[in-house]
Amino acid sequence: MIAKTKMLSLSFILLVGLFLAGCNSETNNTTQTQIDTNNTDNTTKLAIYTTLYPLKDFTEKIGGAYVNVTSIIPPGADAHTYEPTTKTMVDIAQADAFIYNGSGMEAYAEKISSALKNEDIKIIDATVDLSLVEHNHDHEEEAHAEDEHGHSDEEAHAEDEHGHSEEEAHAEDEHGHSEEEAHAEDEHGHSEEEAHAEDEHGHSDEEAHAEDEHGHSENAHTEQEAHSEDEHAHGDIDPHVWLDPIRSIKMAENIKNALVELMPEHQATFEQNYEALVADLNELDSKFHELVHEASQTKIVVSHAAFGYWEESYGIEQIAISGISPTDEPSQKELQKIVETAKQYNIKYVIFEQNVTPKVAELLRNEIQAEPLYLHNLSVLTEKDIENAEDYFSLMNKNIETLKIAFGNN
Structure with missing residues (x-):
């Protein structure tokens, strides 16, 4: 010091x-x-x-x-x-x-x-x-909407989450079922009548409600923008x-x-x-491009959504079982969609990480009869990594070798 x-x-x-x-x-x-x-x-x-x-x-x-x-x-x-x-x-x-x-x-x-x-x-x-990069979980939201309600009304709710007005979604909810009404109450913290009155009229009460829920002024954001910011604050980035x-x-x-x-x-x-570090990072970048260029397919099933930057930079598409955090577990509908996607593309591996092993990922591996592989997310080392004097580049090069197996490059 x-x-x-x-x-x-x-x-x-x-x-x-x-x-x-x-x-x-x-x-x-x-x-x-x-x-x-x-x-x-x-x-x-x-x-x-x-x-x-x-x-x-x-x-x-x-x-x-x-x-x-x-x-x-x-x-x-x-x-x-x-x-x-x-x-x-x-x-x-x-x-x-x-x-x-x-x-x-x-x-x-x-x-x-x-x-x-x-x-x-x-x-x-x-x-x-x-x-x-934002974590893209549009398909998860659609699956969650269907899994939670199981009606055509939820399609309107899913549309609401993907950019349509909240008024349209809740107008359909009003003529739907009590489950959606309870969901609206639970989501907004108001009584059933207050929530639907705001949705029907779309006047200042709705704008005030946006301020109450998200802490932004009426002039700064619409309710939808405030909802987007709230999602980002909870880890969508x-x-x-x-x-x-x-x-x-x-x-x-x-x-x-x-x-x-x-x-x-x-x-x-x-x-x-x-x-010198920049030169090594550029060389590593070239190895990733070469890896993808030689691959017949670049989809991987991973235990949690840690590899979005590989998708954005190299086209390596992660099919994540859990969300940005390993504690963000999928719904039954989301799991079913992952199973269908894995079978559709004949994916033979489920990829785990060195420090997180969600039980649901192991269950899914058994369901699709896949073999386990391991990627290192590098957030922390393990005791074994320390003993072996691993560093950023040795671990990333091992990740490339793992991806070669997952892609069928070997």
């Missing part, structure tokens, strides 16, 4: 206590690499904490001898559900920098940033200024940006710029290391 005295403010300590009081914090605080406090080569090093593993790896590759980096997420943990402990929060506050992925991946990161705003620490959102080599270049650039600000005297070293 850069030689300086870091006194934690009382306000920070109190804020940490209040924040963590409402969290189900991880009891296991083992981190992927502990910061080495015994600096034997007398080189001044930056003490840096990160969330996801690729951020740690990129920071080490760029910072070289001038950084000590710790990933706060324990080996093998689910990065979607991890919450930091009080000790971790205090350790971060005493470091020189904290780097997180952003894009909705770490629910706790913004709270940490807020808690640390008066502390002597640099906060880096690695995905700032990146072009992000795909946060798995690090799996895209080209977008990872921008993440690495953001990290490099932060290191230069913290240690401008070593800018030349950081720039040189960054350029």
